[in-house]
Amino acid sequence: xxxxxxxxxxxxxxxxxxxxxxxxxxxxxxxxxxxxxxxxxxxxxxxxxxxxxxxxxxxxxxxxxxxxxxxxxxxxxxxxxxxxxxxxxxxxxxxxxxxxxxxxxxxxxxxxxxxxxxxxxxxxxxxxxxxxxxxxxxxxxxxxxxxxxxxxxxxxxxxxxxxxxxxxxxxxxxxxxxxxxxxxxxxxxxxxxxxxxxxxxxxxxxxxxxxxxxxxxxxxxxxxxxxxxxxxxxxxxxxxxxxxxxxxxxxxxxxxxxxxxxxxxxxxxxxxxxxxxxxxxxxxxxxxxxxxxxxxxxxxxxxxxxxxxxxxxxxxxxxxxxxxxxxxxxxxxxxxxxxxxxxxxxxxxxxxxxxxxxxxxxxxxxxxxxxxxxxxxxxxxxxxxxxxxxxxxxxxxxxxxxxxxxxxxxxxxxxxxxxxxxxxxxxxxxx
Ligand SMILES: C[S@@+](CC[C@H](N)C(=O)[O-])C[C@H]1O[C@@H](n2cnc3c(N)ncnc32)[C@H](O)[C@@H]1O
Numbered sequence: 001x002x003x004x005x006x007x008x009x010x011x012x013x014x015x016x017x018x019x020x021x022x023x024x025x026x027x028x029x030x031x032x033x034x035x036x037x038x039x040x041x042x043x044x045x046x047x048x049x050x051x052x053x054x055x056x057x058x059x060x061x062x063x064x065x066x067x068x069x070x071x072x073x074x075x076x077x078x079x080x081x082x083x084x085x086x087x088x089x090x091x092x093x094x095x096x097x098x099x100x101x102x103x104x105x106x107x108x109x110x111x112x113x114x115x116x117x118x119x120x121x122x123x124x125x126x127x128x129x130x131x132x133x134x135x136x137x138x139x140x141x142x143x144x145x146x147x148x149x150x151x152x153x154x155x156x157x158x159x160x161x162x163x164x165x166x167x168x169x170x171x172x173x174x175x176x177x178x179x180x181x182x183x184x185x186x187x188x189x190x191x192x193x194x195x196x197x198x199x200x201x202x203x204x205x206x207x208x209x210x211x212x213x214x215x216x217x218x219x220x221x222x223x224x225x226x227x228x229x230x231x232x233x234x235x236x237x238x239x240x241x242x243x244x245x246x247x248x249x250x251x252x253x254x255x256x257x258x259x260x261x262x263x264x265x266x267x268x269x270x271x272x273x274x275x276x277x278x279x280x281x282x283x284x285x286x287x288x289x290x291x292x293x294x295x296x297x298x299x300x301x302x303x304x305x306x307x308x309x310x311x312x313x314x315x316x317x318x319x320x321x322x323x324x325x326x327x328x329x330x331x332x333x334x335x336x337x338x339x340x341x342x343x344x345x346x347x348x349x350x351x352x353x354x355x356x357x358x359x360x361x362x363x364x365x366x367x368x369x370x371x372x373x374x375x376x377x378x379x380x381x382x383x384x385x386x387x388x389x390x391x392x393x394x395x396x397x398x399x400x401x402x403x404x405x406x407x408x409x410x411x412x413x414x415x416x417x418x419x420x421x422x423x424x425x426x427x428x429x430x431x
Contacts, residue, residue, distance in 0.1 A: 037085035037116045041125070041133045042092045044184065045400040046235040047213045051079075051093075051180060052100035053366070054232050055211045059179045065207060076104030080178045080205065082166060083186030084109035087120025087159070088129055091151055093182065094158040095141050108178075110164035120161050123151035132415075134399050166190075166198045174201040178210055185215035192223070199224045203240055212238040231296045233331055234404030256297045260286045267304060271407055276311040283308060299325065299332055306339045307408050315343045334364035338409050341373065350377055368397030369409045372422055379425070391426035395419060 042048065056077050059065060069075040077097055081090040090109035097105035111117050130138055130149055142149040164173060166183075167190065181202050187195050202212055203226045212227060214220070220227055220238055227238040256264070263286050270279035283305050289298035306321035318339055325336035341356035354377040360370040375390035398419050406415050413421065 037113065038185075039085040039088045040129050040131060041088045042096075042399065043089065043132075044216060045132070046233070046402040046404075047182070047184070047237070048092060048096040049366070049400040049402065050232050050235050050237060051211075051213070052096055052102075055180055055237075056097075056100070056102070059207075059210070062209060065179075074104060076106060077102050077180075078178045078207075079105065079107050080181045080183075081107060081109040082181055082183040082202070084111050084116075084120060084161065085113070086116045086125075086129075087123065087161065088125070089182060089184065090120065090159045090161070091123065091141075091155050094155045095137065098141075098154065098158070099137070105158060107159045109159055109161045110166070111161075112163065112165045114163055117161050117163055123156060124148050125151075132399060134396060136396065137399075166201065167194050169201075174204045176205065176207045176210075178206050180211040180213065181206060182213045184213060185218070187214065187218050196223045200226070203227070206240045208240065209242055210240050212240070214238070231300075233402050234300065235402055257287070264301065264304075267308075268407065271304075271308075274412060276308055280305075280308040280312055299328065303332070303335050303339070304408065306336070307342075310339055310342050310346065313346070315346055319343050329363065331364045331367075334360040334367045334370065335405070335408075337363060338367075338370060342409075350380060353377060354381065366397055366400070367405070368394045368399075368401040369405055369418065371397060372418060375422070375425060388426055391422045395422040395426065398422065 059077065066075050079093050079097070081093060084090045087109060090107045093107045094105070097107075109120065111120070124145070125142070126148060130142070138149065141155055142151055144150075164170065166186070183198075183202065187198065190198060199212075199220060203224070206212070211230075212220075214237070220229075226241060228241050230237050230239050263282050267279045267283045267286075270276070270282060283301065286301055289302040302321055302325060306318045306325075309315075309321065310318035322336040322339035322343070326333050328336075337356045337360035341353040341360065344350075344352035344356060354374070357370050357373040357377065360367055361374060364370070371390045371394035375387045375394060378384075378390055379387035398415060401415065401418075406413075406418065410418055
């Protein structure tokens, strides 16, 4: 790569090349050659769900958050897409925030690569970039132009693309202004010392208590103690601590040991491989959840154990564990109802299963897999209209269903397969 840039600049001398490199033009060419911009719309959909359903309600209710912006109008959510590549992540944020009822949300999107930014500003994409976007969402926000899709003016207005190098200091930019930062699949470009510097810049650019989302393979471990790890429904992200001395786990919550965390990762890998018996063996090695179950960690272990017991045919054990979680309400209760529905169906009690899937969808109306099962069982009971409605709802929701729920409740199907079942069934197919 360096050889190519030396040749392009008519020199074989690295010293001379470093002189050339101070020009904007050569820095841009080097950035384009070195950076990889793989990205697509709604990548890791669970992050967008956590942002709109968990993070923003908390942010907007915070008493110390400024109520109005520089123009005197209400200050809507402010999100930074850092390493935005060709813009798909930034526009996905704009779409999700607008759909969640935040028309005054503003996204700032930065990248070092000017070619990627030009593409982002053009806002013109192929269907490959849109591969996981539901057709209805696509129609609402992008206009088709031949083989391409062009973002609509409302999205354009919501996003401000700027060229910035994350590795360079810029005190005018890195000051508190954002509720959340998405910096996914970018830190891996940097050496550990630069990573730590970049994370310090993020801490400086977040409002107090703001949030940071990293790619699924990235972590702040060993890089920063300014953030605390958060978890919602199996999705991990970070929150800027109000006080740097604050412990990683919230007060009153039991944190898992490193060995337990590793065992749990192993359990999930075994579930992915559909080796449920082996997964049950490993989960039994993890310290038993406290009773009553409170912390996100204990909830996760108890629920996964219940799912595995159901797979192993221990329906009484699975039912007992799931019932303990019902009182928690919301998404936890919805997951517990899903386990109970599975147990009922294994006992050939379709009516009981239908009632539990209905309760799951009521406890968490965004639970796509619950709607899918409601569709399937409604059709079995002859309720064609109810089935149609449930499948349509499931199709819209499955896109942002968390990986964890697809894994635990998807019956061995991945997201695409579940979506395809919904589409086929909502056209009147039979199961
Ligand atoms: C793999 S893309 C990630 C795109 C998007 N965040 C996602 O996850 O889909 C990585 C992006 O990071 C950008 N990048 C790498 N180093 C950077 C730096 N020093 N400053 C700003 N952006 C950088 C690259 O130009 C590239 O567009």
